[in-house]
Amino acid sequence: MASEDLWRATLHDFNNLLAGLQGVLDLSDPRLPLDARNRLRLSTTIEEGKTLIAMARALALGRRPDPGMAPWAEWKAGLESRLEPLAELFRCPCHLSGIDLEGSTWPTPLLQDWAAAFTRQVLPWAVPGPLQVEASMGPEAWVLTWLGDAPLPLGLKPDPPADGPKNLSILWLRALGKDMGITLEETPRGLVARLPR
Helix, strand or coil, X not given: CCHHHHHXXXXXXXXXXXXXXXXXXXXXXXXXXXXXXXXXXXXXXXXXXXXXXXXXHHHXXXXXXXXXXXXXXXXXXXXXXXXXXXXXXXXXXXXXXXXXXXXXXXXXXXXXXXXXXXXXXXXXXXCCCCEEEEEXXXXXXXXXXXXXXXXXXXXXXXXXXXCCCCCHHHHHHHHHHHHHCCEXXXXXXXXXXXXXX
């Protein structure tokens, strides 16, 4: 990835972030404190900004947190906490379920971060929702399926078009997915991501 692509994507996404913050302020009465709904929207937008900063830093510096493993229940709770702000931002609930996963362990935190960022790309197609994400595990891979008819984002197709989207999330998802060996597939049930075990 060229550094120019990273700069362009970062500036584009931060412009959108600032527009979101301005939107919260424009929709609230400046003479009154923020109501609960606008406070939540403001907090969610700020959390989105922190995520964008972490993505830009990882892409620019190539630093990744040390990988580890977590029991399924802990891993699920970690991903759900990452999905909460997105569900609020899009007003689309997200439900994560697992098939026969008691006693299993899952990679953390990178797969959780990747799954949350990928969900961000899928959520607009699921509104008003809910978006169902199903986890399963086989002898060869950890598998996540985003149920529904959302298409695979253009920027994540095996051969993305040259003029396709190059936002920070897409660049980060491609880079991290390649490093981790994640494969994506469109199926009749939904979008499937596989991480080799």
